[in-house]
Amino acid sequence: MIRFDQVHKRYANGREALAGVSFKIEDGELAFLTGHSGAGKSSILKLIALIERPTRGQVFVNNQNTAAIKPRGIPQFRRSLGVVFQDHKLLHDRPVADNVALPLIIAGVPKREIDKRVRAALDQVGLLGKERNRPLELSTGEQQRVGIARAVVAKPTLLIADEPTGNLDPDLALEIMKLFKRFNEVGVTVVIATHDVHLIEQFGARRIVLGEGRVADPGRPAGALAS
Amino acid sequence: MNIQAYFARHAQTLLGSLGRIVNQPFATLMTMGVVAVALALPLLLSLFLSNMSAATGNWNNAFDLSVYMNKKASAARVATVAKQLRQRGDVATVRVITADQALAEFRDDSGFGKALDALTDNPLPDTLIVTPTLSASTPQGTDTLKQAIAAIADVQAVQLDTEWVKRLHAMLDILRRVVLLTAGLLGAGVVLIVGNTIRLDILNRRTEIEVMKLVGASDGFTRRPFLYSGVWYGLGGGLMALIMVALAAVILAKPVDTLAKLYGSQFRLRGLGFTTAVGVLALAVGLAWLGSWLAATRHIRGIEPT
Numbered sequence: 001m002i003r004f005d006q007v008h009k010r011y012a013n014g015r016e017a018l019a020g021v022s023f024k025i026e027d028g029e030l031a032f033l034t035g036h037s038g039a040g041k042s043s044i045l046k047l048i049a050l051i052e053r054p055t056r057g058q059v060f061v062n063n064q065n066t067a068a069i070k071p072r073g074i075p076q077f078r079r080s081l082g083v084v085f086q087d088h089k090l091l092h093d094r095p096v097a098d099n100v101a102l103p104l105i106i107a108g109v110p111k112r113e114i115d116k117r118v119r120a121a122l123d124q125v126g127l128l129g130k131e132r133n134r135p136l137e138l139s140t141g142e143q144q145r146v147g148i149a150r151a152v153v154a155k156p157t158l159l160i161a162d163e164p165t166g167n168l169d170p171d172l173a174l175e176i177m178k179l180f181k182r183f184n185e186v187g188v189t190v191v192i193a194t195h196d197v198h199l200i201e202q203f204g205a206r207r208i209v210l211g212e213g214r215v216a217d218p219g220r221p222a223g224a225l226a227s
Numbered sequence: 228m229n230i231q232a233y234f235a236r237h238a239q240t241l242l243g244s245l246g247r248i249v250n251q252p253f254a255t256l257m258t259m260g261v262v263a264v265a266l267a268l269p270l271l272l273s274l275f276l277s278n279m280s281a282a283t284g285n286w287n288n289a290f291d292l293s294v295y296m297n298k299k300a301s302a303a304r305v306a307t308v309a310k311q312l313r314q315r316g317d318v319a320t321v322r323v324i325t326a327d328q329a330l331a332e333f334r335d336d337s338g339f340g341k342a343l344d345a346l347t348d349n350p351l352p353d354t355l356i357v358t359p360t361l362s363a364s365t366p367q368g369t370d371t372l373k374q375a376i377a378a379i380a381d382v383q384a385v386q387l388d389t390e391w392v393k394r395l396h397a398m399l400d401i402l403r404r405v406v407l408l409t410a411g412l413l414g415a416g417v418v419l420i421v422g423n424t425i426r427l428d429i430l431n432r433r434t435e436i437e438v439m440k441l442v443g444a445s446d447g448f449t450r451r452p453f454l455y456s457g458v459w460y461g462l463g464g465g466l467m468a469l470i471m472v473a474l475a476a477v478i479l480a481k482p483v484d485t486l487a488k489l490y491g492s493q494f495r496l497r498g499l500g501f502t503t504a505v506g507v508l509a510l511a512v513g514l515a516w517l518g519s520w521l522a523a524t525r526h527i528r529g530i531e532p533t
Contacts, residue, residue, distance in 0.1 A: 089437075
């Protein structure tokens, strides 16, 4: 469960990205955050991943008030969620398998277990057989799928993605979105920030529309603002 | 995490960081070289010191008293005095060198053989070499002994050459402190050099650190490979320093040998012992680890994903 409660975010440069945002996303939901660039989509994801902290208001993730998470607790918190970035954020000096294994290595999973789970994750994104390739030997779409495999390999209950299809042509973008949908179908809460309204219309999932740092339309599952 | 996985992970990180620094051989050798020079300098100084101490021999001998007997004293009288001295509690041994023995020794050693034949009379007195006990081998103890011996009849003179020992002692003391100061400064240098190298390494790998933190790596986990790099720098630098010192010892061995022979001494240059060498390596690793810890802790904390 994710809940934003009157969240304001003002950056050091004075820009006010969020001006009183409230919404709620239930466990197992698939939700798209849309809006023009600068509407606050990325800020919301950064607040969820504790990359940023709210200036005012409260952010709850997995029933936990993030304000109570101290810097020392952030690594542990981040291991409970998977994050996908528009620019993939892969490490180019090591093969695909090592990139995907990173969250497991960090969590201290035994080697044999890691190999098994990395293969399973790569299988889920359709990249089995590319384990030993370097990320730059893959296409952009494939690189994005490596990023997704890395985000899901530790079996998080929450998956967030920031413009995951931003650099992809429509066919590839649809493939990636379908991938997210599949993870959602097995129970993972998925939150995707995207400006590609046309693409998400095909999914019929919930859309939270942002505008000028506020929620312009909280989307279908009403009651999100109830609290 | 189970213990086995824990050690396997550490071993993996250790080898990983070795691979990384081996991939940049020139930069790595530069850093190790600087570490080596910083370690070798105080090592050479202290080696010089310990050899000086060894070369000047057993300090107890330096406190020997030379007792010159009156020329008129008979051999029996000399033996009596020697016996009397042996009974003292502060005397360890007494060696009698008769005037004839002294002349013979002088003839052999000085090279004046022929000239000495011209002497009708032996100008040398009978001599007693008195070695104080260990507990009496202090400036005060030997002074008391000297006065007591001087008071004995038929003793012409008592000579105690402790001044040069005191001076040498004082000089070695200063040198020892110079070595300590140098070692301290250069040790700090090692910490700073390795720290700076690690700092640059961290800045170069900023993106990687950000990604690691994004997927949940703690500062400790992110820091670990950098600490191991530091350990390798220390180990490599320490080994290079030992090689430098060994080379210096080889280069100096021959001239030192020659000098020792000129002094008729059995002295041989001493190298570093095994224990010292291991100690040097441990110290090098410790200092390098400290440097990398300081740099990594500070700079990794400063890198946060944006």
